[in-house]
């Protein structure tokens with residue numbers, strides 16, 4: 915379980931843990947782009963992944 919934040923610029927994923935009461939979605943440490951909140955089932959799209 916757990917939640918994550920992902921940067922759409924460089925696909926960096928930060929683990930936020932399962933405690934949603936004290937999370938702080940910040941900016942990507944690499945490119946400073948705003949990271950988005952995702953669930954643990956989310957996977958970044960890969961060009962090699964042709965099947966679900």
Ligand SMILES: [Zn+2]
Pocket residue numbers: 921922923924925926942943944945946947
């Ligand atoms: Zn980034």
